[in-house]
Amino acid sequence: MARRTKGSLKKKEVAMTKDKKPVGEVQRAFFQLRKAMMNASGYSHGGASFSKKSTIGWIAGLGDADDDIVENIETLRARSRSLFMTSPIATGALKTVRTNVVGSGLALNAHVDAKFLGISDEQAQAWEANVEREWRLWAETTACDAERRQNFYQLQSLVCLSALMNGDCFILMPMTPRAGIPYDLRVGIIEADRVCDPPGRDTTKNILGGIEVGPYGDMRAVYVANRNPYATPRDPSKYITKWTRIPAFGERTGRRNILHVMTDVERPAQRRGVPFLAPVIEELKQLKRYTDAELMGAVVSSFFTVFVKSKTPDEGFFGGFGAGIPDSMRIDPDPQAYELGNGSIVALDPDEDVTFADPKRPNNSFEAYVSSLSKYIGAALELPYELLLKTFNSSYSASRAALLEAWKTFRMRREWLVSSFCQPVYEEWLAEAVSKGRIEAPGFFTDPAIRAAWSGAEWSGDAQGQLDPLKEVQAAEARVKAGFSTQNREAAEMTGMRYDRIV
Numbered sequence: 064m065a066r067r068t069k070g071s072l073k074k075k076e077v078a079m080t081k082d083k084k085p086v087g088e089v090q091r092a093f094f095q096l097r098k099a100m101m102n103a104s105g106y107s108h109g110g111a112s113f114s115k116k117s118t119i120g121w122i123a124g125l126g127d128a129d130d131d132i133v134e135n136i137e138t139l140r141a142r143s144r145s146l147f148m149t150s151p152i153a154t155g156a157l158k159t160v161r162t163n164v165v166g167s168g169l170a171l172n173a174h175v176d177a178k179f180l181g182i183s184d185e186q187a188q189a190w191e192a193n194v195e196r197e198w199r200l201w202a203e204t205t206a207c208d209a210e211r212r213q214n215f216y217q218l219q220s221l222v223c224l225s226a227l228m229n230g231d232c233f234i235l236m237p238m239t240p241r242a243g244i245p246y247d248l249r250v251g252i253i254e255a256d257r258v259c260d261p262p263g264r265d266t267t268k269n270i271l272g273g274i275e276v277g278p279y280g281d282m283r284a285v286y287v288a289n290r291n292p293y294a295t296p297r298d299p300s301k302y303i304t305k306w307t308r309i310p311a312f313g314e315r316t317g318r319r320n321i322l323h324v325m326t327d328v329e330r331p332a333q334r335r336g337v338p339f340l341a342p343v344i345e346e347l348k349q350l351k352r353y354t355d356a357e358l359m360g361a362v363v364s365s366f367f368t369v370f371v372k373s374k375t376p377d378e379g380f381f382g383g384f385g386a387g388i389p390d391s392m393r394i395d396p397d398p399q400a401y402e403l404g405n406g407s408i409v410a411l412d413p414d415e416d417v418t419f420a421d422p423k424r425p426n427n428s429f430e431a432y433v434s435s436l437s438k439y440i441g442a443a444l445e446l447p448y449e450l451l452l453k454t455f456n457s458s459y460s461a462s463r464a465a466l467l468e469a470w471k472t473f474r475m476r477r478e479w480l481v482s483s484f485c486q487p488v489y490e491e492w493l494a495e496a497v498s499k500g501r502i503e504a505p506g507f508f509t510d511p512a513i514r515a516a517w518s519g520a521e522w523s524g525d526a527q528g529q530l531d532p533l534k535e536v537q538a539a540e541a542r543v544k545a546g547f548s549t550q551n552r553e554a555a556e557m558t559g560m561r562y563d564r565i566v
Contacts, residue, residue, distance in 0.1 A: 129271055143340045208249065250488060
């Protein structure tokens with residue numbers, strides 16, 4: 064029988080794992096796994112690989128939209144606002160989208176389905192003109208705003224900017240009578256923070272992020288706080304935060320009680336919107352830090368900065384701090400502060416020396432680096448860097464291509480704003496106008512199809528900018544002559560107005 068030594072006992076201890084399995088079994092399992100990985104195919108050799116050095120440390124989880132978005136939305140929202148208030152490029156990105164999507168405001172162009180309603184084109188045009196006249200009576204004044212601050216076109220700008228910055232916002236449409244105003248409909252904008260989970264929420268209902276959904280993910284109700292729960296209370300003893308459950312639709316009429324304007328819908332069953340800047344928050348913050356550091360370096364280099372080296376610091380600087388500078392010329396009241404006077408002549412002690420700072424600023428590579436990173440950020444935000452930085456130094460063709468690419472995004476977001484905010488508000492206003500007899504629309508409340516035919520509308524906004532107006536007009540004329548477009552469409556693209564109104 065072999066004699067056991069201390070070394071062999073130690074090896075046996077090492078050969079046992081924590082779950083008391085011999086290391087031989089672990090090795091066999093490892094080789095089997097390795098063999099399976101070697102025999103794997105497809106994405107297991109690429110993005111799904113766990114053997115490559117580039118992906119072995121990549122930890123990615125699988126969760127639903129609530130895990131990925133709602134659980135992180137408060138942090139994303141706070142950082143997005145911080146960038147908007149402090150980072151010039153972030154501010155420019157949000158305002159560029161807002162200005163090109165809304166601009167001076169999306170104007171109503173009523174467009175009824177005359178053929179379906181059985182009326183002539185002349186009758187339809189007269190009806191549309193009357194509706195637009197009544198609409199301007201409500202929309203072009205602060206009567207439409209629940210806060211009585213802005214008209215409808217300014218509200219469009221606020222809704223667009225708030226949704227982009229915070230990910231979403233909510234719109235209430237209360238009926239509030241006011242003296243001297245023929246319409247009772249009001250538009251109330253609720254910032255995203257106020258829609259959140261109430262304390263002691265009902266666990267039998269699917270509530271998260273302040274939104275209650277049904278079995279198919281449909282929004283059933285929204286829980287709205289009477290104030291921003293994160294704001295500093297002005298008077299805590301009198302102002303208590305309370306939540307109100309607002310049904311998304313009326314039980315009897317099906318009327319929309321609240322509108323949810325969401326920036327982008329990225330995932331099925333998504334409850335809350337993601338801030339526009341979310342994919343590039345880290346890059347924007349790092350770029351802000353870099354530009355701040357470069358700016359400070361340039362500012363420091365513009366000063367006459369001096370470093371004093373002394374072998375006897377206890378004796379003070381220049382025979383005592385500030386020596387050689389009259390008291391009337393001193394700026395800093397601190398007697399220990401270092402100051403340099405205009406044309407001062409100061410004698411140095413034998414053990415003192417002066418060194419001047421040379422921070423090597425400005426940095427010659429600063430502009431190239433910022434431009435390169437702006438291209439990277441602009442790609443994620445669907446904004447060409449020329450438009451993001453407002454620099455058009457390329458050729459006419461390249462600049463026009465950048466604008467055309469950007470306007471794909473602006474048109475998409477304009478349709479998003481129209482479908483989620485402008486058109487629903489217009490339909491509610493039109494229903495009130497018909498119910499009060501200010502507008503005649505036979506069958507409006509009897510058949511949903513007839514109501515939809517009366518409620519048709521187009522929304523036109525500011526036209527796309529033109530680099531060379533003559534070339535743009537010639538191209539529009541050629542498209543109309545060839546039958547590829549119409550005068551109404553070209554007029555709307557170039558001026559934001561309908562052709563018959565221009566005539």
